[in-house]
Amino acid sequence: MSGRTGNGQGLRRRGRSEDERSLAPRSETRSREVRVLYVACEGESTEPDYLRYLNEQFGDGDGQGRPPFRIQPVYRKNGMTPSEAVEAAGKAAAEDEAWALFDRDQHHDIPQAVKIAADSKIELAFSHPSFDLWLLLHFQAFGGAQSGSSRIVVDKLRQAKGASPFKGYDKRNDKSIKGARRDALNGREGQAVTHARSLVASCAHGRCKPAHAKTEPVGRDTEPQTAQQWMARSGHAPDCQILQRDPSTDMWRLLATLGIHPDGG
Numbered sequence: 001m002s003g004r005t006g007n008g009q010g011l012r013r014r015g016r017s018e019d020e021r022s023l024a025p026r027s028e029t030r031s032r033e034v035r036v037l038y039v040a041c042e043g044e045s046t047e048p049d050y051l052r053y054l055n056e057q058f059g060d061g062d063g064q065g066r067p068p069f070r071i072q073p074v075y076r077k078n079g080m081t082p083s084e085a086v087e088a089a090g091k092a093a094a095e096d097e098a099w100a101l102f103d104r105d106q107h108h109d110i111p112q113a114v115k116i117a118a119d120s121k122i123e124l125a126f127s128h129p130s131f132d133l134w135l136l137l138h139f140q141a142f143g144g145a146q147s148g149s150s151r152i153v154v155d156k157l158r159q160a161k162g163a164s165p166f167k168g169y170d171k172r173n174d175k176s177i178k179g180a181r182r183d184a185l186n187g188r189e190g191q192a193v194t195h196a197r198s199l200v201a202s203c204a205h206g207r208c209k210p211a212h213a214k215t216e217p218v219g220r221d222t223e224p225q226t227a228q229q230w231m232a233r234s235g236h237a238p239d240c241q242i243l244q245r246d247p248s249t250d251m252w253r254l255l256a257t258l259g260i261h262p263d264g265g
């Protein structure tokens, strides 16, 4: 009974698949303490780029109470429908925290997507008319129903003060968020959250309140909720129809749950 038994060498670390590990920039020891969220995106470019930006800018925590996190973007070439995005989020996340991001666009399967999400506790960040609204809110407030069209939102984003890297946004198919565009967003997240919350308060329904929004994580195995209850986590009233939330974006709730910006009152 002398010497070392070799246990140290045989020590295996648990819980991360090979492909996940390859995407994790931090040491394994540390990443085990990191909150992991699987976030599926309807789009294949803008949203995954934005999520990578969140990882790189905020994912390490701030050492002052905001804990580290890592978002695992889930997306497909040529995009997904809302219900496909919800299903992909659930599949990729297994029991872990899952979100799905999708736009109003002209989709017909949004009620179905909400139902699947409510049944399996996949958080939704819905944007009406589009995710581009969330980008615009970094630079300015916005209001007025858009009837599903993103044209005015994109025009305003291209011209917004401080948003010069977005001048060519959505021209020649360039909806990426990299380099100068990231830099332009950075530091404006508090303003974006404030503007997005104020859109809840000014929702045409009349009884929607950002202070009613829920941002704490919900266990995937907790009691099922109705689609109405689940969509009310956005702060919109349970009977505020999702397709009538024009304009609005729930993206602020993702930042709030990560502690990137306090969700205030």
Ligand SMILES: [Zn+2]
Pocket: 200, 203, 204, 205, 206, 208, 236, 237, 240, 245
């Ligand atoms: Zn509402």
